[in-house]
Amino acid sequence: xxxxxxxxxxxxxxxxxxxxxxxxxxxxxxxxxxxxxxxxxxxxxxxxxxxxxxxxxxxxxxxxxxxxxxxxxxxxxxxxxxxxxxxxxxxxxxxxxxxxxxxxxxxxxxxxxxxxxxxxxxxxxxxxxxxxxxxxxxxxxxxxxxxxxxxxxxxxxxxxxxxxxxxxxxxxxxxxxxxxxxxxxxxxxxxxxxxxxxxxxxxxxxxxxxxxxxxxxxxxxxxxxxxxxxxxxxxxxxxxxxxxxxxxxxxxxxxxx
Amino acid sequence: xxxxxxxxxxxxxxxxxxxxxxxxxxxxxxxxxxxxxxxxxxxxxxxxxxxxxxxxxxxxxxxxxxxxxxxxxxxxxxxxxxxxxxxxxxxxxxxxxxxxxxxxxxxxxxxxxxxxxxxxxxxxxxxxxxxxxxxxxxxxxxxxxxxxxxxxxxxxxxxxxxxxxxxxxxxxxxxxxxxxxxxxxxxxxxxxxxxxxxxxxxxxxxxxxxxxxxxxxxxxxxxxxxxxxxxxxxxxxxxxxxxxxxxxxxxxxxxxxxxxxxxxxxxxxxxxxxxxxxxxxxxxxxxxxxxxxxxxxxxxxxxxxxxxxxxxxxxxxxxxxxxxxxxxxxxxxxxxxxxxxxxxxxxxxxxxxxxxxxxxxxxxxxxxxxxxxxxxxxxxxxxxxxxxxxxxxxxxxxxxxxxxxxxxxxxxxxxxx
Numbered sequence: 207x208x209x210x211x212x213x214x215x216x217x218x219x220x221x222x223x224x225x226x227x228x229x230x231x232x233x234x235x236x237x238x239x240x241x242x243x244x245x246x247x248x249x250x251x252x253x254x255x256x257x258x259x260x261x262x263x264x265x266x267x268x269x270x271x272x273x274x275x276x277x278x279x280x281x282x283x284x285x286x287x288x289x290x291x292x293x294x295x296x297x298x299x300x301x302x303x304x305x306x307x308x309x310x311x312x313x314x315x316x317x318x319x320x321x322x323x324x325x326x327x328x329x330x331x332x333x334x335x336x337x338x339x340x341x342x343x344x345x346x347x348x349x350x351x352x353x354x355x356x357x358x359x360x361x362x363x364x365x366x367x368x369x370x371x372x373x374x375x376x377x378x379x380x381x382x383x384x385x386x387x388x389x390x391x392x393x394x395x396x397x398x399x400x401x402x403x404x405x406x407x408x409x410x411x412x413x414x415x416x417x418x419x420x421x422x423x424x425x426x427x428x429x430x431x432x433x434x435x436x437x438x439x440x441x442x443x444x445x446x447x448x449x450x451x452x453x454x455x456x457x458x459x460x461x462x463x
Numbered sequence: 464x465x466x467x468x469x470x471x472x473x474x475x476x477x478x479x480x481x482x483x484x485x486x487x488x489x490x491x492x493x494x495x496x497x498x499x500x501x502x503x504x505x506x507x508x509x510x511x512x513x514x515x516x517x518x519x520x521x522x523x524x525x526x527x528x529x530x531x532x533x534x535x536x537x538x539x540x541x542x543x544x545x546x547x548x549x550x551x552x553x554x555x556x557x558x559x560x561x562x563x564x565x566x567x568x569x570x571x572x573x574x575x576x577x578x579x580x581x582x583x584x585x586x587x588x589x590x591x592x593x594x595x596x597x598x599x600x601x602x603x604x605x606x607x608x609x610x611x612x613x614x615x616x617x618x619x620x621x622x623x624x625x626x627x628x629x630x631x632x633x634x635x636x637x638x639x640x641x642x643x644x645x646x647x648x649x650x651x652x653x654x655x656x657x658x659x660x661x662x663x664x665x666x667x668x669x670x671x672x673x674x675x676x677x678x679x680x681x682x683x684x685x686x687x688x689x690x691x692x693x694x695x696x697x698x699x700x701x702x703x704x705x706x707x708x709x710x711x712x713x714x715x716x717x718x719x720x721x722x723x724x725x726x727x728x729x730x731x732x733x734x735x736x737x738x739x740x741x742x743x744x745x746x747x748x749x750x751x752x753x754x755x756x757x758x759x760x761x762x763x764x765x766x767x768x769x770x771x772x773x774x775x776x777x778x779x780x781x782x783x784x785x786x787x788x789x790x791x792x793x794x795x796x797x798x799x800x801x802x803x804x805x806x807x808x809x810x811x812x813x814x815x816x817x818x819x820x821x822x823x824x825x826x827x828x829x830x831x832x833x834x835x836x837x838x839x840x841x842x843x844x845x846x847x848x849x850x851x852x853x854x855x856x857x858x859x860x861x862x863x864x865x866x867x868x869x870x871x872x873x874x875x876x877x878x879x880x
Binding site: 246273274279343346347350351352353355426428429432433434436437438440441444445447448451452454455458459462 | 499538541544545551552555697701702705706708709712713715716719720722723724726727732733735736
C-alpha cells in the first residue's frame with residue numbers, strides 16, 4: 207500500500223509539475239448531423255428514441271451496461287414515451303435477481319418497471335474477461351462524458367474503415383478514424399440491417415447510429431426537454447423584468463444629477 | 464444611518480426597543496448615504512451576496528440527497544439529476560452558480576483594483592475580501608470533488624499532494640488529510656462536511672465586509688472622499704436598491720443562459736466518468752477560475768517552489784494597500800497606473816489561458832514570463848509608480864466632473880443652485 211501510494215504520487219507529480227507529453231494523436235473533427243434536440247427549444251424525436259432503444263437493446267446491451275436507467279424511465283415524459291403496457295412487456299423480457307427465497311437462495315425473476323436495466327455482466331472482471339481485457343464502459347452518461355458529445359458518439363459508430371497499409375493492429379483492436387489514435391477495442395456492429403426496425407424504417411448504418419445516439423443523449427440528459435422549456439420561460443420573464451427595472455431605475459435617478 | 468428607524472406596528476416597537484435589530488438593518492439598507500456616481504461595476508457586491516445565498520440554499524437541498532461515499536457519490540449525484548424533483552435544476556444552478564460566483568468576484572476585485580478601493584481608509588474591507596476569496600477557493604475546490612468523477616478525484620489527488628511538499632512532515636500531513644494512504648472515502652466525507660461549513664464562514668465574513676464598508680462609505684469612480692449627506696450622496700434606497708436589482712436581473716439572464724441551455728459548458732466531460740484510481744486522465748485541469756493560479760503552480764520546476772509561489776500569488780493581494788504607494792485612488796487620475804492595471808488584468812487572463820494548456824515548450828516559457836510579471840506588478844511596478852507617476856488633478860467634489868462649463872462658472876461665481 208505504502209509503495210503503491212508512493213508510485214501514485216510519483217505519477218501525478220509528473221503530471222502536475224513536469225511536461226505532460228500527451229500522445230495527442232490527431233483527433234478527427236466529428237461529423238455534425240442535424241439533431242432535433244439542439245437549439246433553445248430542441249426536443250427529441252420520439253420515434254427515433256424508440257428505435258434507438260431497440261438498437262441499444264439488440265446491439266449495444268450485449269456488452270454495455272446502463273446502470274443509471276430504470277425501465278420505468280422509458281415511459282416518462284420527455285423520453286421515448288413508450289406506453290406503460292409496452293414497457294412492462296419489454297421489462298419482463300429481462301431476468302434480474304430477485305429477493306432471496308425462504309431458503310436464502312436468490313431466484314431470478316422477470317424485471318419490473320422499478321428495476322434498473324439488466325447488466326450484461328456480473329462485474330467488471332467478467333466484462334473484461336469477455337472482451338479481451340477491455341471493459342465496455344457503462345453508457346448511461348456516455349454522451350456527456352466525451353468531448354464532442356452526440357456528434358462524437360455518432361461519428362465513432364460510423365468511423366470504421368480498413369486500416370491503412372502498414373498499420374498493424376493487435377487482436378481485438380479495430381481501426382476507426384474518429385477514435386483516439388484511430389484505434390478502438392469495439393468492433394463495428396452497426397452494419398446495414400443489424401436490426402429490423404419494428405416501425406418499418408430502413409435500418410441503414412447511418413439511421414441506426416442516429417437513432418441510438420439520440421437515445422444515448424436522452425439517457426445522459428433525460429430532463430433536456432423540460433430544461434429547455436422552463437429555460438425559455440425563465441429568460442422571457444427575466445427580460446421583461448429587466449426592462450421594467452431599467453425604466454424604474456431611470457425614473458428614480460432622474461432628479462439626482 | 465443617521466436617521467433612526469421608527470417601527471410602525473406595536474409589535475415592531477416592542478421588539479426594536481429590546482433589540483434594535485430592525486434599526487440596524489434599516490440603517491444599512493435604506494438611508495445609507497452612497498456616492499451618487501457609482502457605475503455598474505459597483506453592483507457586483509449585491510450580485511455576489513445573491514450568489515452566496517443561492518449557493519447555500521441550493522446546496523442545502525442537494526445535501527439532503529447526496530451521499531458522501533466513494534462508492535455511492537457518483538450515483539447519488541445522478542440520482543439527483545434523474546429522480547429528485549427539479550434535482551437537475553438545483554444541481555445545474557449550484558454547479559454553474561460556482562462559476563458565475565467567481566466571474567462576479569473577479570470583476571468585483573478588478574473594480575477595486577482599478578478604482579483604488581483598497582486604499583486608506585478601506586484597507587480592512589479589502590483584506591476581509593481577500594479572506595473571503597480564499598475561503599471561496601477552498602469551498603469551490605472541495606465542492607468540485609463531491610460528484611466523484613475523474614476530474615474530482617484526480618484534482619483532489621493533485622492538490623492534496625501539494626501538502627507533501629512541506630519539508631519533513633509533508634507526507635504525514637498528506638496522509639492525515641486523506642485519512643489514509645490514498646484519496647478515498649475518508650477524504651470525500653471530510654471534504655463534504657467542510658464544503659458545508661465554509662459558506663457559513665464566508666457569510667460571517669461578508670457581514671464584517673459590509674460592516675467595515677459602511678464605516679467610511681463607498682469609494683467611487685473618482686476615488687475622492689465624499690461628505691456624507693452632502694449633494695454628492697444619495698440614500699441607498701431607492702437609488703441603489705433598484706440599480707442593483709436591475710444589474711442583478713441582467714446577471715440572472717446570463718446565469719439562466721448557462722443553467723438552461725449550456726449547463727455543462729464550463730465543466731469537464733471527464734467528470735461524467737466515475738472516479739477511477741487506476742486510470743489517470745491524460746490532462747488534469749482544474750475549473751476555469753483556478754487556471755491562472757494553476758499556471759503559476761506549474762511555472763516552477765520544483766514542487767515546493769510552485770506551491771509557495773501559488774500561495775503567494777493570493778497572499779500578496781492582502782498587502783496590496785501598502786504595496787501601492789500612490790495617494791490617488793482612481794486609475795482615472797493615474798495615467799501610468801491605468802495602463803499597468805489593464806496590463807495586469809490581461810496578464811492574469813493570459814495566465815488562465817496558459818493554465819489550460821499542456822505545460823510544455825513555449826507554453827511553459829510563456830507561463831514563467833507571465834508569472835514573473837504577475838509578481839512584478841505587485842512588488843516592483845506598484846511601489847515605484849507612487850513615486851514616479853504624475854497624477855492628474857483631482858476634482859473637488861463629485862458634482863464637478865459631471866457639470867457643464869457654464870454650470871461650473873455659475874458655481875465659481877458663488878451662485879447656489
